[in-house]
Amino acid sequence: MFFRVKHSGPRSYLQIVENYRHEGRPRQRVIATLRRLEELTQNGQIESLLASGARFAEQAMVLTAHRQGDVPEVRRRSIGPALIFERLWAETGCQAVIEKLGRPRRFGFSLERAIFLTVLHRLFCPGSDRAAERWREAYRIAGVESLSLHQLYRAMAWLGEELAVAEQADRTPFAPRCT
Incomplete structure (x- = not known):
């Protein structure tokens, strides 16, 4: 699954899309169209949406914590x-x-x-x-x-x-x- 921007005339919409195979050929299916991209970026809703979803992805949580400085520094030493x-x-x-x-x-x-x-x-x-x-x-x-x-x-x-x-x-x- 991934995000995709769909253009429709002068407007752009943010969609969640997944890849799948049908009869041996790759296809894409739209899971959800969230909103107009301009609205999501202006209000900061895209950041809050991603932060909310990140709690279900352990790797994303670690990366976010690292960016915010919440992860202690770890030193590796060879023996x-x-x-x-x-x-x-x-x-x-x-x-x-x-x-x-x-x-x-x-x-x-x-x-x-x-x-x-x-x-x-x-x-x-x-x-x-x-x-x-x-x-x-x-x-x-x-x-x-x-x-x-x-x-x-x-x-x-x-x-x-x-x-x-x-x-x-x-x-x-x-x-x-x-x-």
Whole structure:
């Protein structure tokens, strides 16, 4: 069923029409002629008619409520990447090694979580630490909610620190060994 405007001379009428098949051929049947279109639009009756009928159509009610701002904002957050990579992170020992090496530095935040976030971000959507901070809002990753951008920078700087001279034995001629 649908609405159709039927012109008759200088006047236009609003009709409710349905499609059906008769002897294998599509046909249209007028269910009702409501009124002259000019009258319905001038008095705002078309809006009230549609709003009244919308209560019987759940989807139309949701769309109307959304337009009026009555629907609460819903945020969707992905959990898959974090669930899968979290397990690999722990099983390969990355988590334990970072926690052990970072413990003497006494960072005021979870160094391991900051590095986990940046590594996960680079695996799924390569980019900067700033991009990782924005990217995490779409994902549910345990322990990264309270991290700020400067903490991500500090974690990456810690990874790039040169080791002491005594620990540089196996270095390459092009770059020093880092944390």
